[in-house]
Amino acid sequence: xxxxxxxxxxxxxxxxxxxxxxxxxxxxxxxxxxxxxxxxxxxxxxxxxxxxxxxxxxxxxxxxxxxxxxxxxxxxxxxxxxxxxxxxxxxxxxxxxxxxxxxxxxxxxxxxxxxxxxxxxxxxxxxxxxxxxxxxxxxxxxxxxxxxxxxxxxxxxxxxxxxxxxxxxxxxxxxxxxxxxxxxxxxxxxxxxxxxxxxxxxxxxxxxxxxxxxxxxxxxxxxxxxxxxxx
Ligand code: ATP
Numbered sequence: 001x002x003x004x005x006x007x008x009x010x011x012x013x014x015x016x017x018x019x020x021x022x023x024x025x026x027x028x029x030x031x032x033x034x035x036x037x038x039x040x041x042x043x044x045x046x047x048x049x050x051x052x053x054x055x056x057x058x059x060x061x062x063x064x065x066x067x068x069x070x071x072x073x074x075x076x077x078x079x080x081x082x083x084x085x086x087x088x089x090x091x092x093x094x095x096x097x098x099x100x101x102x103x104x105x106x107x108x109x110x111x112x113x114x115x116x117x118x119x120x121x122x123x124x125x126x127x128x129x130x131x132x133x134x135x136x137x138x139x140x141x142x143x144x145x146x147x148x149x150x151x152x153x154x155x156x157x158x159x160x161x162x163x164x165x166x167x168x169x170x171x172x173x174x175x176x177x178x179x180x181x182x183x184x185x186x187x188x189x190x191x192x193x194x195x196x197x198x199x200x201x202x203x204x205x206x207x208x209x210x211x212x213x214x215x216x217x218x219x220x221x222x223x224x225x226x227x228x229x230x231x
Contacts, residue, residue: 001024001060001062001063002027002029002061002062002154002155003025003048003060003155003188004023004024004025004059005021005023005024005048005059006022006057006058006059006060007020007021007056007057007058008021008022008044008047008048008054008056008057008058009021009054009056010043010046010047010052010055011043011055012052016210017043017210018040018043018044018047018054019209019210019211020056020210020211021057021207021210021211022212025186025187025188028181028202029181029187030177030181030186030202031187031188031189031201031202031203031205032189032190032197032200032201032204032205033189033190033191033212034191034194034197034204034206034207034229035190035208035229036192039192039207039209040207041160041190041191042084042159042190044190044207045081045083045188045190048074048079048081048188049071049074049075049081050066050069050070050072050074051081053068054067061077061078061154061155062077062078062154064077066079075151077154078151078155079153079154079157080148080151080153080155080156080157081148081157081159082144082156082158082161083159084160084163084190086140086143086144087144088135088140088143088144088147090132090133091131091132091133092131092132093128093129093130093132094124094127094128094129094130095114095128095129097132098113098124098143098150099114099150100147101146101147101148101149101151102150102151104151105150105151113150113152114150116183117146117149120146120176120179121146121176121179123142123172124143127139137164137169138165138166138172141161141162141165141169141173142172142173142176145158145161145176145177145180149180149183149185152184152185153185154185154186155186155187155188156180156185156186156187156188157187157188157189157190158188158189160191161173161177161189162191162193162196163192174196174199174200177189177200189201194226198226206229
């Protein structure tokens with residue numbers, strides 16, 4: 001098991017947003033948290049990456065309880081968050097953005113990993129000397145994922161990567177996620193688009209009112225997922 005959540009609670013002050021979420025991510029899986037705007041997807045991911053502290057429950061990464069670790073130590077243990085809005089530095093080149101993802105590595109390892117990323121995502125190779133701010137939205141999303149992979153995390157948590165993208169770019173992002181799995185990193189994805197969720201995920205969990213729906217299903221059962229989401 002890569003990630004295990006046991007009865008996680010989280011919120012802001014007296015506002016309780018996540019109310020007892022339990023789930024697991026196995027090696028090689030993409031697990032999608034599907035929910036509408038405001039369902040608490042981002043809050044859940046933040047509580048896992050340590051940007052906010054869970055108010056209850058536990059978070060276990062590869063057998064280690066990380067519930068009380070600060071964010072930077074969770075990242076070092078291999079739990080990496082690609083936030084909504086991507087967090088790309090517009091004024092830096094593609095290459096420098098990638099290097100930031102590997103800043104704890106020595107220079108030659110950085111070079112090697114960056115080359116691996118260019119091989120995995122040729123669109124970045126073509127643009128390596130461009131300012132990241134000049135890339136399209138979809139290319140920036142791929143850069144954000146590649147930057148996250150520079151440290152070879154065990155699990156990448158990605159928040160709404162297809163938001164606002166044209167359908168052709170959505171397909172490209174989905175293909176890039178498959179590349180991430182092939183490189184040995186599992187994925188926890190937050191998504192509000194049910195069609196994307198069922199296309200990409202191994203398992204879809206529907207989040208509503210801070211809880212996962214009982215109707216969550218393997219992606220083979222797309223009808224059940226749509227029913228749960230629209231209920
Ligand atoms: P979106 O698709 O808009 O990102 P989401 O499912 O990720 O939606 P969250 O951003 O986790 O939802 O928000 C869940 C609830 O928590 C909302 O009611 C929101 O208003 C509230 N919330 C989010 N961030 C904060 C904050 N910093 N302080 C107080 N309340 C917040």
